[in-house]
Amino acid sequence: MLLCLFFSLSLFSTFIDNGSAGITSAFVRTQFPSVDIPLENEVLSVPNGYNAPQQVHITQGDYDGEAVIISWVTADEPGSSEVRYGLSEGKYDVTVEGTLNNYTFYKYESGYIHQCLVTGLQYDTKYYYEIGKGDSARNFWFETPPKVDPDASYKFGIIGDLGQTYNSLSTLQHYMASGAKSVLFVGDLSYADRYQYNDVGVRWDTFGRLVEQSTAYQPWIWSAGNHEIEYFPYMGEVVPFRSFLSRYPTPYRASKSSNPLWYAIRRASAHIIVLSSYSPFVKYTPQWHWLKQEFKKVNREKTPWLIVLMHVPIYNSNEAHFMEGESMRSSYERWFVKYKVDVIFAGHVHAYERSYRISNIHYNVSGGDAYPVPDKKAPIYITVGDGGNSEGLASKFRDPQPEYSAFREASYGHSTLDIKNRTHAIYHWNRNDDGNNITTDSFTLHNQYWGSGLRRRKLNKNHLNSVISERPFTARF
Numbered sequence: 001m002l003l004c005l006f007f008s009l010s011l012f013s014t015f016i017d018n019g020s021a022g023i024t025s026a027f028v029r030t031q032f033p034s035v036d037i038p039l040e041n042e043v044l045s046v047p048n049g050y051n052a053p054q055q056v057h058i059t060q061g062d063y064d065g066e067a068v069i070i071s072w073v074t075a076d077e078p079g080s081s082e083v084r085y086g087l088s089e090g091k092y093d094v095t096v097e098g099t100l101n102n103y104t105f106y107k108y109e110s111g112y113i114h115q116c117l118v119t120g121l122q123y124d125t126k127y128y129y130e131i132g133k134g135d136s137a138r139n140f141w142f143e144t145p146p147k148v149d150p151d152a153s154y155k156f157g158i159i160g161d162l163g164q165t166y167n168s169l170s171t172l173q174h175y176m177a178s179g180a181k182s183v184l185f186v187g188d189l190s191y192a193d194r195y196q197y198n199d200v201g202v203r204w205d206t207f208g209r210l211v212e213q214s215t216a217y218q219p220w221i222w223s224a225g226n227h228e229i230e231y232f233p234y235m236g237e238v239v240p241f242r243s244f245l246s247r248y249p250t251p252y253r254a255s256k257s258s259n260p261l262w263y264a265i266r267r268a269s270a271h272i273i274v275l276s277s278y279s280p281f282v283k284y285t286p287q288w289h290w291l292k293q294e295f296k297k298v299n300r301e302k303t304p305w306l307i308v309l310m311h312v313p314i315y316n317s318n319e320a321h322f323m324e325g326e327s328m329r330s331s332y333e334r335w336f337v338k339y340k341v342d343v344i345f346a347g348h349v350h351a352y353e354r355s356y357r358i359s360n361i362h363y364n365v366s367g368g369d370a371y372p373v374p375d376k377k378a379p380i381y382i383t384v385g386d387g388g389n390s391e392g393l394a395s396k397f398r399d400p401q402p403e404y405s406a407f408r409e410a411s412y413g414h415s416t417l418d419i420k421n422r423t424h425a426i427y428h429w430n431r432n433d434d435g436n437n438i439t440t441d442s443f444t445l446h447n448q449y450w451g452s453g454l455r456r457r458k459l460n461k462n463h464l465n466s467v468i469s470e471r472p473f474t475a476r477f
């Protein structure tokens, strides 16, 4: 069995390194109907107590993981924006005052949205926090990441296009059993925009209550998808992203971004760049200028793992949304290769797909080169738009499978990226149908910076030196 596992892992890594025939999974899944969970279902229920905090979610609040932003909604009256927290349950030594806002969407009036930045946290520590007052107060906890360090291990989950169906709930519950510490979310949260008029706002509220079981306890790193745009002139709603931006804050200022829709954070040994597929990104736009500077700030000696999130996949071989990532590819792919991005996660297509390391940076319209080629410096592109929303699966893949596509399957699920050290991470894609422990696509990801021959030799030499230098010390005992 172990031998078999070893063989299949090395087979996968050979594919990743060299490029080879890809796999189109023949798995036919059973599925819940793609319908949203009814409003009266208890997983969407409002917590007990007058004005009790609901839709609680946290995200990283700074560049390096010593802060969180805690957000929640109160429905009846403004109430308190205070967060009380401490190192043990029920003992809240520190109080921080947050901010309050609300918004209207058509004739829907949102609840009171509280956002509180909690700073100066210790790394690798469990904090307990309380929000709300009196009988309606609610208690949660979260864990801070390890200090930014090249060998800090950390397990991320990756979820996209989640929505609020029974499939969404299944994905969420499978993810929560994975042991991952934080979600990299690749856009399309609630699918509330599939409703009309006041129901749009109502369905943002139900989504917040559905995901609270995870988002109140660990940070989700948000990026925006097309379902966050909500450009609806017929309702008089023409300011894009209004609901998303009002409800889901991001720490964009910490990375000198001018807009909450694109930003970067560092967490453990990873540098994570969040891009906005639906904001201007071509040359000379604010996002382009910002990304140019952010890539220069990446220090692989401190954060070996360089991860990019976006909504629209650049390499996708599904009929759904085919080529939609081409404009961003032509703008940014050259940088992704130059800066040796390890992996790029996207959503949008409601299926799973993984590419080989390929690039198409030689394409220049007038030349003959117009097809992606194997490129060891290029990222792996992974599409995880399979969270389980009300639009259902994108089950029609292009035939034949293009050479850049390594594995593809139309099933619901989530991924995990378990970073072990500066050189290795274990990646899994987990299909909902198989329960918690069965993965259907997995491989060892070799770091693009530290995995190079020269640096690996340097690393081994340093390791050897440290072992030798420790010897006299240990000999004393």
Ligand SMILES: [Fe+2]
Pocket (backbone or CB within 6 Å): 161, 188, 225, 226, 227, 311, 347, 348, 349
């Ligand atoms: Fe999408």
